[in-house]
Amino acid sequence: MTDMKLPSAMAELRPALGEIVGLGLGRAPYFSVLLSSRHGLNIVVDDREEHVTERQPAAGTVLSAFDGGTNFEHARVGFNLPEIQSAARDLVSRISFQKYAPQPEPERRGDFVTPVQIDPLEMSTQEKLDRCRALQHQAKGRDPRIVNARVIYNELNEHSVFADANADLAQRVQRVNMFLLVIVAGPTGEIRYDFSSKSGTAGWEVLTWSDEDIQHTIDGALALLSAERIEPGEYRLITTPGVSGTICHESFGHGVETDMFLKERARAAHFIDKVVGSSLVNIVDDPGLPGSYGSYFFDDEGHMSSSTQIVENGVFRRGITDRYSAAALEISRSANGRRQDFSRKAYARMSNTFFGPGDSTLEEMIAQVDHGIFLDKWSSGMEDPQGWGIQVTCHYGHEIKGGKITDRMFAPIGISGYVPEVLQSITAVGRDLKMDGGSCGKGHKEIVPVASGGPHLLLTARLG
């Protein structure tokens, strides 16, 4: 059993939270306290140097008072009891709250810890550094065109304690990810690179790299030296799970965050219980998915994690919520109220968002494509919830000709299109399901860890 390892200042403050909540409820219709600590470690090892740095910690207390109209918050660094008592008194005393009866919520109590096999908090920094060095050593020098090989390890240790009138919750969420980046130089000095990554809400047990993984990354970088730009046009595509997940994330992820409904920014708001894609399309957000990088036990507003079916057999069912938008829209909550850290507001945010698996094999899908593109790897995406446009950039893709993937490579490749048209074009869904960890912003800020994924998909879209 993995230990909670709650930071001592948080553990000392926790027994007093009930009293602070009571103090807030003396004036505010709803009052909660969140103690949040996010710290971690970054290690970078390459051919020329090494960096071991602390991830800049964010640790503080959020006092929230809500009257159904406005959420009033005070956030302050640290976990000092007298300061927080004083801040709570000050917060509620200077506001004239309107009358409001919060939705009844069940009792929620418990301590939750990410199960890990190799706990990063039990390992020494030396051991972590040595493991990064070993991977870097395996990759460097395998080809004379490699000018640098870089290993990047990120560890994020999150502790949260949440209390309101019906909740006394604590969680430790342990996230890790690691990148292998291979940089190569061509005959005229041109620089190209490829990367691969492993991640999870887990320990070091998920950061294992086979020799084949490493060679695949090197081969990708070398092949990019002769990659072509794709002729813009509409193509039949097969997307790998990472690319499928990014399409999912940018289309029916951001597009169904219900704070966007309130702000009239989401076209999906007009499509509840309407067809938005092929009947093969199922989309889910599930913060409780074991081991996936975007997982947690309860959100930053104290709502317990559970799965949300966003699209069911091509029909849009519901969005994902934070407390405020659920109250304003009078819909049931989902556990998606997330903050970048204590210094930021909670918004409706994704966790692990993915296309559900189907029943096709990859081989069957490839055989159906006479002329098309196999999109291997995504690099970025951006949402457009109101216009329902898709922008996903892929690091590279390969030609499919006569039902076979060829060595002809294109890079980079941008996917664009109108969300319902792209989802309607899906004609086969793979049996596999794989999640990719990453970071997600709301627009250009509010970064939270998430995962996106799905199976291989066969669809049609515009590439450029």
Add this chain to the structure above:
Amino acid sequence: MMLNKIVEALKKRDDLAGWTVRHVQTREAQVYAVPQGIESQRSVENEKYLIDVLRSTSTADGAPAVGSGDASLLPGEDIDHAIDQAALVAGLVANPIYSLPGPAVFPDVPLCDMSLQKDASTVIREVMERVQAAAAKHSSVRLTAAECFGEVRNTHLVNSRGIDAGQESTQIDIEFVLHSRRGDRESETFDAMTRRRVSDLDLEAVLDDRVRYTLDTLEAEPPASWQGPVVLRNDALTIFLAGDNLNGSVMQTLGSASSKYAKFSPWELGKPVFNVEVKGDPLTIRANRALPFGTASDCFDAEGLPARRVELIRENELVAFAASQRYADYLNIPPTGAFGNIELPAGKTPASTLLAEPYVEIVQFSWFNPDPITGDFATEIRFGYLVENGTRKPFKGGQLVGNYMEALADVRWSAETGFFGSYLGPHTARFNAMKIAGPE
């Protein structure tokens, strides 16, 4: 008080080859509006102490080396424990030797809005009211969301070589969404701005512009494919040159000494930055941390290097890398400090001449995020105009496809300049031969 205790504790450590400590305090007021009213009001107080230490170490073959480690402390936390942790990590690492910056004269770069310093929460409420009032003038458009943050930041830096300096800065961040509907067509414009001073926002003019874009988006159709002149102005040009919150620009990657040392950047001092023929105006770029009220300006950076205005590229030739002390030592070049803002000299052509028809103007990208190393991009266009035969035809969608450096090799810059937070320079650029892939 705690800073003094940390400094005293660091001075007592004879196992350290050098150290830097920064005390960073921020006060922030935040307000969020939705159509139903004020969604949230927040006040945030944050404070931390950031310690970096160096230790003399050695490589596996016994050569002298240096290791670095860091630790962060919240007020009241155990100082000795944090320094022990940082020193322990520093002892694990063996990098080529580098130094810390020494004392210097720090320029007095203006970074503060006095009204924000005095009362950030009142200022941001007033700014929010101005945004709401400016939007309310237009009956055909609604403000459906707005966020306004005002921050005051104090940094005090002390290092083992004798730097002991402080600086105060302010920042205001605004986001807003305008929405319009005509029949079954809807449109929106999202915009985000960051400045040091409220007076640099020009809110009413910005809102008027964005209202026009929102209404024009109602008429926008997908573009036909296009190969020819593409014009970027103001904010779109700033994003192209300076990047955004999520990404730095290609220029910042390729022009940095750390990228050169890691062999990500193929650029060489004294050599052209282009590997294609330059058909447009010659390129000159400065990295300027001393730009008054620039959002990437400071008096000193995180290492303690003073703000400078550094010419990186002169007439297409690389003359300097932006270099921290560490990478300056590694490459044996002068340290410049953090990159800062991007500055370009005024061009020679009036903006009106650059708007000779026909051309495409891109007003807003979905996200301009070229590959930071290769410069290749294929980015969706959120909104733009095809300008020909005396008309401005709005469009939405399509992808701008190309390569960053190839685009800069064939561009003409306007004689008129503007200040856009992280960019100072020509407000209009005409890229002579760019490609837009239309959806049809």
